[in-house]
Amino acid sequence: MILENLIGITAGILTSISMLPQLLKVIKEKTVEDLSLPMIIILITGLSLWVWYGIIKNELPIIISNAFAVLVNLFLLSYYLRFKDK
Amino acid sequence: MILENLIGITAGILTSISMLPQLLKVIKEKTVEDLSLPMIIILITGLSLWVWYGIIKNELPIIISNAFAVLVNLFLLSYYLRFKDK
Numbered sequence A, B: 001m002i003l004e005n006l007i008g009i010t011a012g013i014l015t016s017i018s019m020l021p022q023l024l025k026v027i028k029e030k031t032v033e034d035l036s037l038p039m040i041i042i043l044i045t046g047l048s049l050w051v052w053y054g055i056i057k058n059e060l061p062i063i064i065s066n067a068f069a070v071l072v073n074l075f076l077l078s079y080y081l082r083f084k085d086k
Helices: A002-017 A020-029 A035-055 A060-083 B002-015 B022-028 B037-057 B060-083
Strands: none
Touching: A002 A060, A002 B037, A020 A060, A035 A060, A035 B002, B002 B060, B022 B060, B037 B060
């Protein structure tokens, strides 16, 4: 139980870190040309299902890391909608 | 058991689909300027830990979707190493 949580938490931290450059680039450059609206929506849907899966299975590492990813992508979505015409 | 597998499989398919545009762009344009080597390595490490987590927990949706993501990113890594100087 402890080992698997440690692995899950480390995995979640690493995959979360890997999302930050995209996020920082969008915030810094206020450019959303790299983003695709259908893909953000597909990704948010998929990540939300992972959160749901984690809740059913009662697995905290899955819930937390995917909830973080949902937040990052909701933020990207809001930036996309705000800056898409600029 | 059936519902949670269905949610996990759907989640895995959606998050896998969301990786394809990046993959197709790199294959088509043979450009790796969007890719960052440290981030690919961090991501592959994180995804591999998720596969390990899935194996310990004996959860097939987690194993399959993260193994697929590892393959996609190993492919991106090989393209990065091949085309980074072009």
